[in-house]
Every structure is written in structure tokens, then in C-alpha cells.
Ligand SMILES: O=C(O)CCC(=O)C(=O)O
């Protein structure tokens with residue numbers, strides 16, 4: 001398993017192979033590709049919709065601006081800066097975030113998303129991303145020799161804070177003011193349990209950080225494969241055995257790509273809010289020697305003995321990266 005070429009989980013391969021690759025990927029790179037999934041056409045429809053939204057004039061997008069209680073809605077450039085260790089670094093991206101509860105408040109969504117056909121696509125996309133995560137969780141539970149429903153029972157659909165979709169647009173960099181300290185998405189780990197990342201038009205820029213070698217590796221953008229990564233929750237649940245790998249999106253150095261937008265879509269799977277971030281009851285974890293990792297400072301900060309819940313952790317991380 002290497003960061004230079006991320007492992008691939010072929011969903012149509014045999015379950016033993018899937019379990020084995022999943023265990024290796026989760027404990028080494030924390031990132032892998034999923035091939036042979038069934039989200040291709042939905043994903044393309046989601047990208048068309050996202051483009052239509054981001055090309056609206058700013059004043060229209062601002063009608064749906066996100067707020068510090070829910071963090072849902074439109075996030076304008078500079079308002080979410082993912083590297084919370086470098087407050088001067090600005091993320092040149094705009095985003096639109098919807099939690100699954102947005103599906104119950106259709107009238108509050110921009111017309112592009114509430115329009116009947118598009119709304120159906122969003123619903124299906126939510127559901128299929130969620131089902132894919134649950135499927136991977138069952139394999140993972142088997143790998144760790146715990147109850148098959150251990151993870152899925154902590155991710156009940158329709159419970160707070162709820163899974164979320166984030167549409168992302170990174171504008172062409174010739175539109176960026178000179179002399180500013182910018183990146184497309186600052187270095188960060190994800191806050192939930194699992195993230196599905198859909199890339200588009202083969203636009204590169206995503207990089208993953210190898211803690212052992214202390215260097216960054218590019219992740220090839222593949223339209224046909226989903227990039228999947230583990231978030232902080234699994235790092236807590238497994239005493240650091242599963243890695244919540246740090247990643248970022250850099251500005252392109254290729255002049256062609258500099259003049260173009262980059263679009264991506266993230267699906268964030270998060271456990272139900274009251275889920276405790278205590279180690280899973282697996283023999284593999286019991287025997288695992290917990291080493292406090294310098295790169296997991298964001299995860300293992302001192303909580304004075306208080307056991308965090310997934311909801312508290314999420315809120316804490318969100319409040320550090322959003323400016324209002
Ligand atoms: O746009 C990308 O490729 C990555 C985005 C990301 O990592 C995030 O929003 O958490």
C-alpha cells in the first residue's frame with residue numbers, strides 16, 4: 001500500500017479481497033479509490049447542477065448564505081479556510097453544503113436544487129452515497145471482527161447532525177488578487193467517519209500527506225472512481241490504527257488548468273451526534289499500542305478526561321474553520 005498509487009477497492013471483486021484491501025488501506029494510506037460503483041450518471045447530473053448554481057451572480061447565491069448554527073448553505077470565498085493551523089491562508093473556493101435534513105425543507109433550497117427533477121437526483125445521490133458508506137462499514141466491521149452492524153447502527157439515517165453533501169467550486173486562479181496567501185483547500189483531515197470525494201473533468205490538485213515520509217503525494221483525479229477517505233472519528237475509534245489522513249487541494253501550476261474552474265463534490269458521512277468516540281470492542285484494537293501521533297494533534301487534543309461525542313467533535317472542528 002503506498003501513497004504514490006492509492007489502493008483500489010473494486011466493488012465487484014470477491015468479499016475477501018475487499019475486506020483485505022480495506023484493512024490495509026485504512027491502516028496505511030487512509031485513502032483509497034472505489035471502482036465499479038453505480039453512481040456515475042448521478043454524479044454527472046450533480047456536477048451539472050453544481051455548475052449551474054455556482055455560475056449564478058453572487059447576490060443570488062448570497063440569498064442562501066450559510067450561518068454559524070447549521071453551517072448549511074452557500075459559503076463564499078474566504079469564509080471556510082480548512083487549515084486551522086495557518087490563519088493567514090485563504091481557501092480560494094466557494095461551496096454549497098446540504099445536510100440530509102435539507103431534503104425535508106425543499107422550499108428553503110435555491111430553485112436549481114428544489115426543481116422537481118433535480119431534487120429527485122439530489123435525493124437519490126444522498127441515498128446512494130449513504131448506502132455505499134454503510135456497505136463499506138459492514139465490510140470493515142467484519143474485518144475488525146465486531147458485530148456487523150456496529151458502525152451502521154451508529155449512522156442511522158435521518159438523525160442529527162446528518163450526512164452532508166458539499167458542492168465545491170474552485171475558480172480560475174487568474175481571478176485571484178495578487179500577493180495573497182492562497183491555496184484551493186488548506187491542509188486538513190475530515191471530521192466525520194468516511195468521506196466520498198467525486199472529482200470531475202480529470203482536474204487534479206488533490207494531495208495526501210504521508211506522515212511517515214513527511215511528504216505530499218498527488219491523487220490522480222479519476223472520473224470513473226470515487227476517492228474515499230477515513231475521517232477523525234475512525235482515528236478515535238481505533239486508537240489511531242486507522243488514519244484520518246491530512247489532505248489539501250493546491251493551485252495548479254499548469255497554465256491551462258490555471259485558467260479553468262475545478263469542481264468537486266464531497267459526501268461526508270458522520271455518526272449520529274451522541275455516538276461516543278471510544279475505542280471499538282475489537283481484539284485488533286485492544287492489542288494495538290496507542291502512540292500519540294504528532295500529525296493527529298487535531299484529533300487527540302487534551303479533553304481533560306471528557307469522552308467526546310461525534311457531535312461535539314464535529315461542532316468543534318467546524319467552528320475552527322468557518323469565519324462569519
Ligand atoms: O475538492 C477536493 O478535492 C477536496 C475537498 C475536501 O477535502 C473537503 O472539502 O473536505
Ligand SMILES: [Fe+2]
Pocket residue numbers: 188189190195247
Ligand atoms: Fe477533506
